[in-house]
Each structure stands twice: as structure tokens, then as C-alpha cells.
Amino acid sequence: MDDEYIESPVLHDPRCAAFPDLGNVVIAVKTGATEVQRRLPIQMLTSLRCVRNVMVFSDLEEDVAGFHIHDALDMIPSSAMEGNSDFAFYLKQKELKKYGEVEAMMGGVLDPRRPEDLAAWTLDKYKQVHILEKIWDAFPERDWYMMIDADTYLSWSNLLLWLERLPDPSEKSYLGSPARWAEVAFAHGGSGILMSRATVYDFAVTHNGSAASWDKPMHEECCGDYVIGMILKERGIILKESWPTINGENPVTLPFGSTHWCEPSVTMHHVQPNHMSIIANFERSRANQTSPWTFSDFFNAVVRNNLPDELEDWDSLSTDTMEQAESYNACKQRCEQAKECFQFAFDGKRCGLGKSIHLGQRRDQKDNKKWRSGWNKSKIEQWIAKQPPCHPTFPHT
Template identity: 45%
Template sequence: MIRWTTRYISNGLRACVLGLLFIFGYLSFYSRSGYGQPHSFKPANLTSVKGYAPGTNIVVSVKTGASEAADRIPIQMQTSLRDFQSVFFFSDLEQDLGQYHLYDSLDTIAPSVMENNPDFVFYQKQRELWNATGNVTSLKNEKHPENPSELAAWTLDKYKNVHILEKTWALMPDQDWYIFIDADTYLLWSNVVEWLSTMDPEKKAYLGSEVNTGGVKFAHGGTGIVISKATMYNIAVRDAGIAAGYDSIVHTKCCGDLVLGMALRESGTLLQDAWPAMSGEAPWTMPFGPGTPEYWCRPVMTLHHLSPEGMVEFTAFEDRRENKSTPLTHEEIFNTFVLSSLVAEKENWDNLASEKGEFGKTGGVTSETSSFEECGKACEADEKCFQYSHHGTTCNIGMSVRLGYKRDLDSEGLWRSGWNLTRLRDWALKQPKCGPTTFSKQDR
């Protein structure tokens, strides 16, 4: 699995669209209604959903932080989540953002866990600032008191996951499917609904993009986690209070999605890997090429690391699709989103040719060259090269195609990227035609 942070700059048109959405979002931002209730939206397009009441009995829980929520939640609701009928938001501070209520994920953690725990210094400081000023955005870049290389909010985040699961069930029990995402996760609504319609919520299920840490297989949280009603009942009702049992050891773990995987394993449900439908990539970092054939014909369920601007841009792409009745696949993203955006070369741009990817499948071959032009010749001479980048005196050869992101001049020089358009188009034409879309089947 490959995970990248999406960093790019939008053009003027995207900025205008984003501006309009922000205006709309914040006009509604201060009209308060329906606190604590799931938000209902009229689905814009239902034609791709077969035999399943759109959005019925699907609950989405979004994990965020108080210092970022105002920037992300309104746009996420107007784009990725606009068609989901039941959405809850969980943060590290209870607050109302207009019509959106954010629950405090951590307010049931025992005082004994928080006392003398440096991870909770930020939590207390944030609550005090909110009570005094009603604004905590100044804490967005606050560092951990004992580890200045880490953001305090990021360290605190790992305590949330299992509590969010319990709180979601308490707010809306007995639904068929529960989806847990982050505020920079993009859900492909019609694909997700159609996929879930092929599975049985009365059977145990825990699905996501697999990560393995210390022998524990768990779903990567930002990529999205899907849990069936049967599994939710077991952990939230049959094993009620399981979150409190893990609170005292969370500080020793890397991340909250690992802790959630441990709790689900204890409760009797193991992970079913849903990669590459849930891949953890953004459209700008998704690798296409011989090293990643698994992507091509598979439907896309989730994307990750999307900025608010990125969500606006990808929603506009979804709205432009000619055939909305068919599931969106990675092949379609390549042919209609990626390929149309590529040019032969681009300055102040990093196309991620330097990234090796999983097991070196997608690139990362480097050499010393004096110029961008020499780097281009090296790519041309290597029949496996689809793209290349040059920075300083380093030439990077990529064996896959990615869009990448804007990257400014730095002390080592200019970032320049190039793509072998002829070679990659020839590769795309040789790919097998995709038949009817198939979805991952539920483990029995």
C-alpha cells in the first residue's frame, strides 16, 4: 500500500469554485439547527444504485480535530458526503459549527488516564482556550510537550478511535453499516452504497486497507474503515466498555486505528483487506503502470489526503462524468482525470518519480545528471520509464504515472517533471478492456 500527502496548487477556476463553496458553507455555517442529529441530504444521483435504498442504514462517522474542523467539515459535507443521510462528527472538543455538531470523542476517558499523561496537556489547554475565547485555531500547530517534532493534536488523536465506535452506536444503533473516516477522506457515495448492497450486515465484517504492525493487521483509518452491524453489536453492546480497557495502553501504541484493530480482534472480528478499492491514495498520487495492475479495473471506494480544494475539484469531476450509472473505476480516473491533465513537462512540479512505492514497483531510480534535458534522455533510454523528475543534480526515474503536486524552488534548485506521453498512452491502449465491475466479496 502506498500513501502520499497530496500537495498541489489549484488553478484560478478551482479557486473561484472553492470560494463560492466557502461562501455558501459559511452562510449556512451560522444557521443553527438539528444539533446532535444526523444530517439528511437529498441524493443528487441514484441511478447507479441497484436494489438498495440509497444511503439507508449507512452511518458515517468523521474523525477530526477542533483546530481543523472549521476549515474542513463544511466543504467535506458539500462534496464527498453530500449524499450520505446519516453523518456524525467526532473531535477532541464538543462544539457547534453552525448546523454541524461535533462530539468530544474523549470526554468519557477516566481522569486517571489523563492525569500526568503529557498526551492530554493539549486536550486540557484546548478546552480552557475554547471556554475563554470560543476559538482554538491558534493551537493548530501546537507541539507535543515532550516531543516537539510531533503535533500535539496528532498524538492525542490516537485515543479517539474506539470511543468513536462506541459513541456512534449509542447515537444510532442497529444500522446495517458503519463507515469511519477522517476529515480528509473522500467517499465515493454510489460505489460504496452499491458495494455494501452485495454484503450481509448480519455477518461479522471489518474492512479496509490493511496495515500490519507488530503482527496486528488493522485497517488504515484515513483510508476508511467499514464495519457491519454484527461486528458493531459485538464490540459496542456485548463487549460494552471495551474502549476504557484500552485507554491505559494507547500511549504505547503508534496510532488509534491500530488500537481499534486490536479491540476488534479481541471482540472476534479480523480484518478483511479491501485494497485497492480502498487504497489511501489521492487522485494526484495514485500510481498507474505495470507495477500496480491491481488498480486498473477495480472500483474506487475511498480516496485520502484530499485538501478542501481537492474535494471541490474531484466532486466537479464526478459531476462531469458522462455515464453516472456505472461505478467509477481506476481506469476511468486514469483516462479522464489523469491523462487529460498531463503535459510533456512542467516546472515547479514534483510528479513523485522519486517515490519507490511498495517493493520498489513504481519508481525511485535515481542518478546524477546535470540537467533536466539529460534526465529526459535517461528516461527515454529506459523502456520502463513513464515519467521523470529533476531537482538539483538528481534525476528520478518513475515506472508509473502520477500527476503529483506543485513544488517551489528550494535551496537545491528548481523542481521539474516530465512524462513520456507516447509510452504511457501506448501502455494504456494495451491494457485489457474492463468487463462488468466486480466488488470485493464478504468473507464467510
């Protein structure tokens, strides 16, 4: 596929002209058959609408909304699946594909080994090592390769501006939002894993067959992104921590404030379809399309004027300080008295104070807890007024 690419139906959108795709970047989207119908179409029409080289990988080969979905697991031999209950879900999906109801019939299936987890989530960990080899085979010798999930919003403009400033892709680079497991710092997959040409070459060519060598051992591991980090670490390729530019938060959970203000944003994770549209509309409406946008830009354009004074049945995600309180008004007073408190949440017994600004999310009454949240908008405005103009810089540049 060296001279071919998967063309988005909106690739020729004139709004993509400010950041033309030269074909030197490959985006791999990881998803699952039980969610692809809900997630992929809006992602392709918003976050990825200007991207030329996109491959979508799942645990079932199919076509969705005009896009071909590749089976990330199709190279795993039956001998590696024998005796491994993780693959029972995979084989059942293939059997049920003909009925066209995989999501309805398999979406709630639980992992027999860990009933608290979905079987689809357990199967997911086998995909990423194979995806790395497959994207190199399809698009060899590109400069940059990025793996994201189907609920990851990727800012194409900010990504390209970042790549212009990063070291030459002939150097081995591995970047992402850090997660840690068993003393290994690895790039969290849902937030996005960015790798240079030299890194993917090392994995897929120099050490060809790395993915197959993990088909059986992966059964005992937690997750595929951890295994990638472990493999690269063993080869001397250490994660360049790139948080919060590569980020696992979304518009309702982002902690706007000292850690998320003048930094440019490249990814957000767990982004719902309606929020994908909101971010895309914000990007399109920017007057200056040639400079990176920051968390403060997004806050001022989307969040600032939509913050309420208070909301019933709402959790503002205020957890920096948690203490007992007699009432909502008592909780509100504590926030007013605390120097760094921007917002608060009361669940009927406990008062949470927040040093950053979150939109938060609906929380229905449960276990005798009834949520009510408030925002101290005067303190928020005072803090914003004190902030100097942003001069955004990308990590590792």
C-alpha cells in the first residue's frame, strides 16, 4: 500500500487547506466491533477529517460508513488461541458477523476470568503490537506514526505544528502521556502513542516478529500499551513524557488551571460524539489557524461562558480537598474561604473543593447521596485576569 492511502470522504474540505497532509504521517485507530458503529463515523468527520493516511483496526473485519475496518488479530494462529479463553469472544464475533448485530449480541459479554471486565476489553490488549507491524507494512518509511482509540480526539493542526518542531524522525522517539506498571513508564494508548519512523522501523523491521512472540504471553499481561513500552525500554527507547499535550482527559474532566492553560493540546480521550463536534467546531472557528491552540483558548471559547453558578444532580469533580460538611451552603462557604478554591461539590455528607476548573458531569442520586455543585465565578475571573498572555511551546522541542 506504499503509494495508496485510505482517503477520508471529506479530505478535500477547503477547511483542511491551512494544514495540508503531505502523506508523511500515519494515524492508526484502535477500536472494537462492539463500539465501532457508535464511535468511528463522528471521529472521521471531525477529528480525522483532514488526515490522509488512516487505518482503522478492530477485532472484526468489516466496512463501516464507507471505511474499511481491518482485523488487528487476523495473523494470530489458531495454535496461539487454543486453551486461551480470551479468544472465545473473538471467535464468537466472527461467527455472529453474518447477522449484523455484533454490538447488540456481544456488547455486554463479560470476561469469564474477570467478571468485572468486559470480554471486549480483555481482547483489546492483543491488538496494539500487531497494529504497529501492520501500519509499517501498509505505509513504510513515513516520518511519524500515531496510535489512538476511536474515542480519542486528535487536533490535526496542533499535531502538525508539533511534528515540525520535534527531532528528526530518523531518531528513535516514543512520546505519550505516561502511565506506569511494574516499573515501566509507557505511553497510555487511549491518550495516544506517537512514534518516529526510526522507532517503528526498530519494532517492525529490525525486530520483525515481535508481535507474534507476544501472542501467548499477552494472556498474562494487563495491556498492550504497557507491553509496547516494555519492549521499547528493553531496546533502549525510553518514553518522552508529553503530558498534558497528549492527554487522557476530555472537555468535561479537563482540569483547567495551572497545569492546563498555556499548553497546546494534541489529544483528548474518552470524548463522547457530541463533544467531538464541539471541539471540531471550536477548531474551525479560530481566527488564527496557523498557530497552536491551547487549553486556555478552548476554555475561553467554549467553557468560560457556560459555567453555571450551581447545578443540581451534578458532580463538578472537585476532589482536591474532601471533608465532612453539614450542608451545601456550608460547603459553599468553605470554598469562598479557601484561597485556591474555584469550585465545590456536595453529596449530602461530604464537601469536595477544587483548585482547578472542571465542567463536570451529571450524577444521579445513589446510595443516599444527592449531588449538588457550585462554581465561584468571581474567583475564577480574578485568576484569569492575573494570567499573562500565553506563548505556547510543545514538549521536547
